[in-house]
Amino acid sequence: MSDSEYKVEVHHLTKNFGELKVLNDISFNVKKGEFVCIVGPTGCGKTTFLNLLTRIYMPTKGDLLIDGESADPKKHNLAFVFQEPSALPWKTVEQNLRFGLELKKLPKAEIDVRVENIIKLMGLEEFRNSYPHQLSVSTEQRIIIGRAFAMNPDLLLMDEPYGQMDIKLRFYLEDEVLRLWKNTGATVLFITHNIEEAVYLAERVLILSNKPTTIKEDLRIDLPRPRDVTSPEFIEKRQYVTDQIKWW
């Protein structure tokens, strides 16, 4: 049993499809409660990377460790938020929030406490008994995010959850996800194409390269919160990451 200080360890993750090298020797560690953003050019094997983390298929070499053991969806608490909301249409908002916890067979009292906490943090009181189809896409996505955080996961993986939403909405949602993160102390891996979003949210930014994909840089973002997107320091960091990628 490893006594590693890291919650999540990625060791030499490599994936080949036949002769095509997609991911090449990716290694990084994440501490408990850290918020890490991953940015990279399109076609950098991000989808493959995600599929390996969600165990859709297995790596060619290397592995993903949680608390020192190989990540196992049955044993570990892994939560995912994808680009499209995946609320269960036959359950109300409250039932959706409870869903993940009920699957893990937690005691009812505990579930009540956690779900109430999330509803309060996100201001979802008025939607408690609504069904997903009655809500806007962005609200539905917030439910999914709330559900993920409610599970107090070992690792919370978010893949461009705010996709094509407009800037105003994005800022609001980004502040909300930071609130949830601080409150629950979850370990978060947040994948995005939006560099401003990455610099706004992250304590660390991992910059991926083109295929065969490696980690180009592991950048620490030490700016105080709440961050000001118009401040020169913020702009400098943002420009730096953009230059590193230069994908278009």
Add this chain to the structure above:
Amino acid sequence: MKKEKLFLSEYEHKELFRKRIYRFLPVLSILLLLCLWLLASSNPMSRFPSPAGVWERYLKILEKPIKDLGLLGHIWASLKRVFIALAFAWTLGISFGILIGWNKKANAIFGPIFTAFRAVPPLAWVPLVTMWFGIGEFPKVLIVFVGALMPVVVNTQAGISNVQREYLDIGTIFHANGRQMLFEIAIPSALDAIFAGIRNSTSAGWMVVLAAEMLGGKSGVGFLIVRGMDSGDYELCLLSMICIGVVGYLLAIVIQLLERIICPWTTKKSN
């Protein structure tokens, strides 16, 4: 170019192994079917024809034709009827389908009548058709035509009336007149539905021709089955059934190729 040595993890080996087994499974199921066949026919009490018996019967037909036609001759007789019927069914069916799919007035006039006719199975027409036209070639082809017509009209109409609004908007923006909208947009957009109709009509036509032949005739694979039944020649029945299956399968493949040629965009996908 030097080929790099492939490295697969233990997990990936298992995946590859599993995929190879999946490819083998259809072969396995066919072998299983053959075993069941042998089992069924080996029972001395049943008269179920054995694979060996069917094979011998096949050889016998090659030597001694039935009603002056060899096996291939009968197959061709059936196919000829189907082809003629399909030619008419497709031409008339697609045109009619476009008419009632595109023109609301035509749909109001002809639609309900057609729906009523559609409900009548092709074989129900046999007594009337036989009374009018006898039991020659024409009535058989006519019944197959009726059976093949329905799916073509239904699918074509559905395809034409369900053209995506966005494509019609493009036509409006570029000021296409009604005729241009129909030929440049509606019909090409409906081609996949039209082909669904063509596929269905082909399989329907193949089934109906066999049934029509079974009701009276001197040639065709359906006729062979009746022949076999009348003379207790069950090997002939089973042999005919196998031929029917094989031909049906080949027809489906031909239609698929036809679609690929006429609609090249259906097979192209971006990487």
Add this chain to the structure above:
Amino acid sequence: MDNEKIKLRLEHISQSYIVNDQIFDAAVDVSMEVRDSEFLVILGPGRCGKTILLNMIAGLEKPADGKIRLDGEDIQGSDERIGMVFQKRALMPWKTVMENVEFGLKIKRMAKAERRKIARKYIDLVGLQGFEKSYPDELSGGMKQRVSIARAYANNPEILLMDEPFGALDAQTRYAMEEEVQRIWQTEKRTVIFVTNNIEEAIYLADKIVLLTSCPAHVKAVYDVDLPRPRNTIDPKFLQIRKKISENTDLAL
């Protein structure tokens, strides 16, 4: 700038629909002016208002109230001088790139040789030479939108409407396409009315931004963007304008 000709004018446009036996007001008393060769961006949250305005200009819908004037005259239905680029299902999948681009010209019954020549010019302009015989399904999202732009241009419109053309693209392709549109517009100047919900995109492209409220939509503010082109999204002046507009935008939760 002040004395430039007004190309298009919307006067007190309103639109409503009947949804589930209730009257739903989509747009209320919207007025705006578009100058000749101007790049106007209509910015608004959600899907409300902006697309409907564009549909009315294009002649796909009739306004419940108000007038639309092109060069001083009322527009009746779909006008030949107006072209459009759509967001979804913009290309006809059964036609090749060349056939899609020449579509408008074929409708006008132009001779094949002539329309091929024109189509080729615009296929080259959008940087897709070599792809004439490809089918849309073989192209990436960004390439499809470029074909759509080429097709609109090939018809030689005086006004080009673009309805959130990059909404379905991923972020980096979107940035690349914004640069493309900018470049194409500077090469072949037309009057452009561009609709988006993305503030950054609006400021990057526009000479003038009309900010709409959420439904029922009316004009909240009009901003003139005077920055030199091509613009830099990280430039402090850019961010200032962005902040100003974003604070004024409705939050569409």
